[in-house]
Amino acid sequence: MVPPGAAVRAARPADLAAVAGIHAHYVRHTVVTFAEKPRTEAEWEQLLAEVTGSGLPFLVAELAGAVVGFAYAAPWRAKPAYRFTVEDSVFLAPEATGRGLGTALLGTLVAEAGRAGRRQMIAVVADTGEGASAALHRRLGFAEVGRLTDVGHKHGRWIDTLLLQRALPAPDPDPE
Template sequence: MHQAARRVIIVAVMQIRTAFPSDLAGILAIYNDAVLTTTAIWNETPSSYAERLAWFEERTGAGFPVLVAEEGTEIVGYGTFGPFRPHEGYRPTVEHSIYVAPAHQGAGIGKAMLRELIKAAENMGKRVMVGAIDAANDVSLVMHEAMGFREVGRMAGVGEKFGRRLDLVLMQRELSGRHH
């Protein structure tokens, strides 16, 4: 009598939730990896825990969301949005950012997080969401287009990192938020 081969499939459950200060170590690790190894963030200096804490307190203190993607107890991504520009006339518009840990990229985490950020912005009455994306980041550009963003501007050579000039693509999506 042969025993049937048993296959075990392990599925990691990913949840997106509001970030807490206790998540900052995970957020910091993802942020600093992006600073050191990618052109997703145009900073060249890694952040300290104190700097990320100040950023978190400023963002959440102003009423803006900071979300994390969590698998088990591991923070595998984070996303947020804040003011597009500091002048009052831009209040209906927000600019978002999303970062996913390298080992978890390509699993739909970024898209799921963007979906939640869009809902949060609409619930706040925002009317436009902007993404500023490195022109060489094809994966992000395609994801944003799939999520209803359209390219509205391309700025050649406005950035520099790793000894290369970088182009910036501005993408935007109209939201169904009501003006407050």
């Protein structure tokens, strides 16, 4: 599932400058994220600690030794009844798209979130008209379950979001 010459692994603090740079590109130049201000490296460190501290995966994709993408699963909502549901975030450096890295990241994220005991994954995808993110999620078994119309406003335009969902694989049963 991981393209030749690439690797998907757990994120480390040393990766966060690259993660911050990748995300900042999308914040500044696109509407695929509704963030309007890039996170600082310190804010990424806090998020990494929160995500991994709750037993959820935060992954990076490497190509030729450089971090070119990241993905993480975070709680869907704060209310306790939602504790088995997570939301995914997947971002690739613009020059790394179209190489199968998004599929590798999201596929690994789905598997690891399932192993972490979560049952459902939600994707909230900005409907920008280009469709790559929704297509990625559909390839990995997500189904569209809703649309929120004109819920985001960024760079002078109103943006819908698609809600996609999939069940996560159950953790392997204890062999004993």
